[in-house]
Amino acid sequence: MTSFQSPIGTHDVLAPQSALWEGLVATFAQYAYRFGFTLILTPMFEEVGVFNRGIGEGSEVATKEMYVFQDRGDRTYALRPEGTASVVRAFVQHQPTTPYKGWYVTPAFRYERPQAGRYRQHHQLGVEALGSDDPALDVEVIALAWRFFQALGLTRVRLLINSMGHDECRSRYVDVLRGHLEEHRAQLCDEHTVTWSHNPLRVLDCKREPCIAVTDDGPSLPDFLCADCATHLARVRHGLDQLGIDHVLAPRLVRGFDYYTRTTFEFVADALGNAQNAIGGGGRYDGLTERLGGKPTSGIGFGSGIERLLLAREAEGVTSNLIKRSIDVFIVDTSGQDVATVLADDLRAAGFAVERGFGERSMKSQMKSADRSGARVALLIGPQEVAADQITMRDLRSDDFEQAQQRVTRENIVGALRGHLEK
RNA sequence: GUGGGCGUAGCUCAGUUGGUUAGAGCGCCAGGUUGUGGUCCUGGAGGUCGCGGGUUCGACCCCCGUCGCUCACCCCA
Structure with a gap:
């Protein structure tokens, strides 16, 4: 009789490794509660529209990486590729009193070729906070992540921060950026000489020399923020400064999901030597509830990959157990x-x-x-x-x-x- | 989706120009007299050499295919 093994890009976690997972999740839960978040559980699959409309139909994840399937009733579902859209859908559905603050831990599924720090099923923990556009809330969400990473023993983590502005700031910027790219399109990398106009922001994210050169002396996103958005960003940064949380402005940080407005941020683990060194990220998504059929409500959240956090700990040589799992x-x-x-x-x-x-x-x-x-x-x-x-x-x-x-x-x-x- | 590397015992790996019953270390099991672990000694179990074809008198080794693992590109956690 032939035997079976776990599907491509998935992993079994047994002891003693599993104790690290327990400890990591317990630590996160502890910090989430300290910051006033309560646990939220949502289904691991949703109508595909939740993700298409949530993270954006044009995004890489929605177009190429979703696990979409028909159930026996001919409904079209998708395994969740990230955490935010489901939580916001649940928020719209149940309309809890605001500000609403929920934390979660969940598997996430993306159909990609596995490699170091990237899997078809990985696991994320994160928080979402809805109902306030106060920059102090942005600061709390970022601070939670930061304190959590510290609790894990991580020291070589950089925080990159940017603002996408709100719709008007962003479209003004995109127009100018598009013009700049058109002017220099011949100098872009092979891929983006073809695709630059479809989603100009993606070019900012390109890691190849030609695109970096072109965008470096092009327009910078923070320069196009309206007064309100600029103030918001400044206040978030001020709050981080108050807490002693080092961060750098990253004008080209745009991230992969379409729902972000204003604050975006990413945590990079420098100990991870490969391209998969983002251990967490998130941002504000002030238009997302409406895209999912709810009333306008501002929100912000972040998500972090458990596998990458553990890889980062290993790369930094952190050996603490986080939780006791031995018998007496x-x-x-x-x-x-x-x-x-x-x-x-x-x-x-x-x-x-x-x-x-x-x-x-x-x-x-x-x-x-x-x-x-x-x-x-x-x-x-x-x-x-x-x-x-x-x-x-x-x-x-x-x-x-x-x-x-x-x-x-x-x-x-x-x-x-x-x-x-x-x- | 594209490309590189790799698949031999539970784990980490040897295996000479293709040549009899495929090895080691660790782990596991049992002993080393009368009830005691961790060190030591002895013995034992455990492998369709990823799978399927092919070449050959003969294949773990060579060729083709396939599956899987891994790394990179892309993108992301």
């Missing part, structure tokens, strides 16, 4: 399994993480399992202990047989164990 006690029972069964239940009820030997294995063999389990203490139960209604408590970190080991009565074991582990 291993029960070795050579008198049959009855004592172990009840003792394990008692200890678990008392809050200990308990593992035990299974099968009629020798004490030596079970001790070996105890050692490998990482438990600090082994509890030994053999015929002698059963006869005396006692348990032998052995500290596995010690190599001194006499000191490491003591007999405890069955009824005192919880207290003795607690006392020992707290030492």
Whole structure:
């Protein structure tokens, strides 16, 4: 019989790696709550229009990378390629009181060729805050991300920030940019000599020398902001300065989704040496609720890729665990399994993480399992202990047989164990 | 979608110009007398050499195809 393996671009995560995921998500949840966000769960698939209208039909993700499928009722759905559109759809549907602040953790799906830091199923955590256009909210969202990265132990992270303006500022800029590109279209890279007029902003994002040269001495987006948008950007930057969050203005930062207005930002991990070094990003999307059929409501959010965060930690050599995931006690029972069964239940009820030997294995063999389990203490139960209604408590970190080991009565074991582990 | 590298035991890898029963380390299991892990010693289990064709007296090795992994371009988390 042939076996199966995980689909292209997907991965199974087992221990001990999975403990890093647990710790990372728990850390994010903790910070999200500190900042006043509550958890939101939305379906992993949506009507395809949620994403087409949300992130923009012309975007790379919507046109080439979505997992679209028909269900048995002939409805057209798509697995979500990012987090924001679903949350905003839910916001429009349920109309919670504002300001609404939700955090999420979710798989995201994009049909692409996998490579370092890029997968067909990856995982994002993020927040969305709707109902206020106060730049102080932008600052909070960015600060949450920043503090979270710090908590993960990341130090080599740069924050790039820009403003897309609102519709009018942006279209004025795009017009001028288009003119500039037309004038210099012959000097653009091979791809953009053909496609520059379709979406001029994309050219800013191009990493090839010719396009960089052309756009470098072209119009700069921040110069085209209206007074309100310019003030907004300035106040966001002022807030970041107040918090000591270093950032640089990145006039060519436009990002891949069409919904952004005003503030956009991206976190780059310099420890990641490849092209997939963006560990998070986001921005303000003041027109998105309307595009999804709701009332005008301003919003801002950010998303971050779990796989990339873990890669960045690894690249920086951060080894902290984030969460404890080891067992406290291993029960070795050579008198049959009855004592172990009840003792394990008692200890678990008392809050200990308990593992035990299974099968009629020798004490030596079970001790070996105890050692490998990482438990600090082994509890030994053999015929002698059963006869005396006692348990032998052995500290596995010690190599001194006499000191490491003591007999405890069955009824005192919880207290003795607690006392020992707290030492 | 395009291109480079790679697929041998659970893991990391050897495998000479194609030549008998395919190896190592780690891991796993069991022993090293009378109930005790981590070091040491001994033994053992475990592989359709990714899969399918082809060349050859003979293929892990050569050729073709295919699947997968990986890296890069593009784009993004």
